[in-house]
Amino acid sequence: MCIRSLVLATTVTAVALSASATPLNPRFDYTVKESHNVPPQWSNIGNPDPLHHLTLNIGLQPNDFESLEHHLHQVSDPSHPRYGQHLTQEQVHDFLKPADETFDLVRAWLVDNSIDPSFCNINTARDWITVTLPVATIEQLLDTKYSVYEHQDGTRLVRTTSWSLPQALHEHITTIQPTTAFLRANPKGKTVLDVPIDVDLAQAVKVADAANTTTIRGACNFGGMTPKCLRTLYNTINYKPQVPNNNSIAFNNFLGEVSNRSDARTFLQNFRPDAVDSAYAGTQISINGGAYDNGTAPAGIEGNLDLETILGLVYPTPVTLYTTGGEPPFNADKFTPTNTNEPYLTWLLFLRDQDLSTIPKVISTSYGDHEQTVPPSYAKTVCNQFAALGAQGISLFFSSGDFGVGANSSCVTNDGKNRTAFMPSFPASCPYVTSVGGTMGYPEVVAYDTRNGFVSGSGFSNYFQRPKWQSTAVEDYLDSIGDQFQGLYNTSGRAYPDLSAQAYRYLVWLNGSVRSVDGTSCSAPTVASIFSLVNDALVAEGKSPMGWLNPWLYQSGFEAFTDVVNGSSIGCNGPGFGASDGWDAASGFGTPDFEKILDVLGVGVS
Numbered sequence: 001m002c003i004r005s006l007v008l009a010t011t012v013t014a015v016a017l018s019a020s021a022t023p024l025n026p027r028f029d030y031t032v033k034e035s036h037n038v039p040p041q042w043s044n045i046g047n048p049d050p051l052h053h054l055t056l057n058i059g060l061q062p063n064d065f066e067s068l069e070h071h072l073h074q075v076s077d078p079s080h081p082r083y084g085q086h087l088t089q090e091q092v093h094d095f096l097k098p099a100d101e102t103f104d105l106v107r108a109w110l111v112d113n114s115i116d117p118s119f120c121n122i123n124t125a126r127d128w129i130t131v132t133l134p135v136a137t138i139e140q141l142l143d144t145k146y147s148v149y150e151h152q153d154g155t156r157l158v159r160t161t162s163w164s165l166p167q168a169l170h171e172h173i174t175t176i177q178p179t180t181a182f183l184r185a186n187p188k189g190k191t192v193l194d195v196p197i198d199v200d201l202a203q204a205v206k207v208a209d210a211a212n213t214t215t216i217r218g219a220c221n222f223g224g225m226t227p228k229c230l231r232t233l234y235n236t237i238n239y240k241p242q243v244p245n246n247n248s249i250a251f252n253n254f255l256g257e258v259s260n261r262s263d264a265r266t267f268l269q270n271f272r273p274d275a276v277d278s279a280y281a282g283t284q285i286s287i288n289g290g291a292y293d294n295g296t297a298p299a300g301i302e303g304n305l306d307l308e309t310i311l312g313l314v315y316p317t318p319v320t321l322y323t324t325g326g327e328p329p330f331n332a333d334k335f336t337p338t339n340t341n342e343p344y345l346t347w348l349l350f351l352r353d354q355d356l357s358t359i360p361k362v363i364s365t366s367y368g369d370h371e372q373t374v375p376p377s378y379a380k381t382v383c384n385q386f387a388a389l390g391a392q393g394i395s396l397f398f399s400s401g402d403f404g405v406g407a408n409s410s411c412v413t414n415d416g417k418n419r420t421a422f423m424p425s426f427p428a429s430c431p432y433v434t435s436v437g438g439t440m441g442y443p444e445v446v447a448y449d450t451r452n453g454f455v456s457g458s459g460f461s462n463y464f465q466r467p468k469w470q471s472t473a474v475e476d477y478l479d480s481i482g483d484q485f486q487g488l489y490n491t492s493g494r495a496y497p498d499l500s501a502q503a504y505r506y507l508v509w510l511n512g513s514v515r516s517v518d519g520t521s522c523s524a525p526t527v528a529s530i531f532s533l534v535n536d537a538l539v540a541e542g543k544s545p546m547g548w549l550n551p552w553l554y555q556s557g558f559e560a561f562t563d564v565v566n567g568s569s570i571g572c573n574g575p576g577f578g579a580s581d582g583w584d585a586a587s588g589f590g591t592p593d594f595e596k597i598l599d600v601l602g603v604g605v606s
Helices: 007-020 065-076 089-096 100-112 135-141 201-209 227-233 261-271 273-280 301-314 343-352 376-391 468-481 520-540 550-555 594-601
Strands: 030-035 042-046 053-060 128-134 147-151 156-159 162-166 173-177 193-195 249-253 283-287 319-324 362-365 395-399 434-440 459-465 493-496 499-502 506-510 513-518
Touching: 030 173, 053 100, 053 135, 053 343, 065 089, 065 376, 065 550, 089 376, 100 128, 128 135, 173 376, 201 261, 227 301, 227 499, 249 301, 249 520, 261 273, 261 301, 261 506, 273 301, 283 343, 301 319, 301 506, 301 513, 301 520, 319 343, 343 376, 362 520, 376 395, 376 459, 395 520, 434 520, 468 493, 468 550, 499 520, 513 520, 520 594
Parallel strands: 249 319, 249 362, 283 319, 362 395, 395 434, 434 499
Antiparallel strands: 030 162, 042 147, 053 128, 053 173, 147 156, 193 513, 459 493, 506 513
8 A cells, every 4th residue: 555755745745736737727638537426315514634545546447358258257157168267366467457558657647646656556467556645636636626425324435526537548547446436335233134032042052952953944943043054954964074174265344343253152152063163263364454353352243143154154164254444434534544445446456466375265245335326437347356356266245235126215316317216236236246135934035024124135237237147037037027117227237136045033142142133144154155165065076166156057056046936125115026936136046955056066975
């Protein structure tokens, strides 16, 4: 990360630049690169301190992303001879690196604005430049004006609604953030929804201890979800990982969330005693000052949910905990560098430069926000980074959201027309991730909970067109619903979720006591865990891990899923997409059966 000189230097720079140009008197060669309207529920409350620091991520146009995309589809298509032959990190970097002309032009632009590139962070592929600058300098650099915006919940961000570049740079820079992105990735405590405990804890523990319980009804109380129930329901109960030293799984924490390993140990003592020693065995990786479990930090319910769910399902597979810093609310500290919550880019740029052998091949992320809170350029650029990971054999699972087709108060567009519309979620809408919806009960139905308003998220992207691998399944579903919801969603957009799992009343240990939570934050780590076990079985037979899942899922993998045909993703003060036979926009292809997945893949179970 590049932090310019101290107070005197940054002040001199800002003064020097102001002598040559101001946002009110723009330089003649600057034109607007991007504009993005303020999303609903945000208000401009004033100006930031001109010396407040922001960390800019400058994305450079890749030289050959189209070829990377072409290779990704080949190695992810089970009918292609190259299926499973994932790219090396060096190959991916070769596709993503910008042309020399692009890099030289952007570097010259920074120098012309008195920004020394030698103090900046340039990633290995040279397609991202990270530089920390005071707001006043950024305003000159991008010919713009920043403001402090406040969300109705109190979150504050320093953002602008439009920024410019010299015309000659428009084709060379993909995005610069933080500028117009109002993504919050959901404030902590809101990604999972707390509910009262409906089960006798002692009885739940007793069921978990019953080694001879083999039926779903015997292993499950659906008012209090446990690892024993999930392992029985999704048919992993009899599988013991064969090559845990050659396989691993990870999950993401953002927004100050901490996973408390002491709580995880207590959880495992009660619900997976044979795995209790794994609680402290996980690898913690802090990115950009992300929170760290040092034994004293208070736990986060999201972080504990992910850690406890995954440990309860994949033991003895190693688990990695990524924690990325960058957390609202904005604090007006003049000289403290902040990225005010651009979590995905920060995490992705870190991950892309790590030794590929150290990156877990399955990663679960239970965060998201409305797609319209970010400009299309940001969404596309971040989605392309997910594609780069998929090409290297990494499976990315994202929760589909917790408010159906949209929370009742949020279903208004920010396109200047203020239309009522369903609200797709990002990154769940990116085609290069696998989006996980939520179910409940048995037989499973689309999850909802009247106590807290939880409904499994679903939708159609307004930014990403429907990919070919999804066309048949989605178009069959659209034919079945006809004109229902006409005008409320993009009928040609990438549809999600892709699949589902239980998302109702998970028991979680938090700060020494048990809680019950809902949300697709439950189902995402559950599905990720199942596919981590799938990878274990593949690697044990000398085969490649799954990597980007979606082409396989829509071509043949769906045969291993239990169809969910009842329930609906209600929202926006009305009905939402309903479940039906086959793929649907409420539950995807339904829920996984581990042993059937291995059968479809032609993998034996030892």
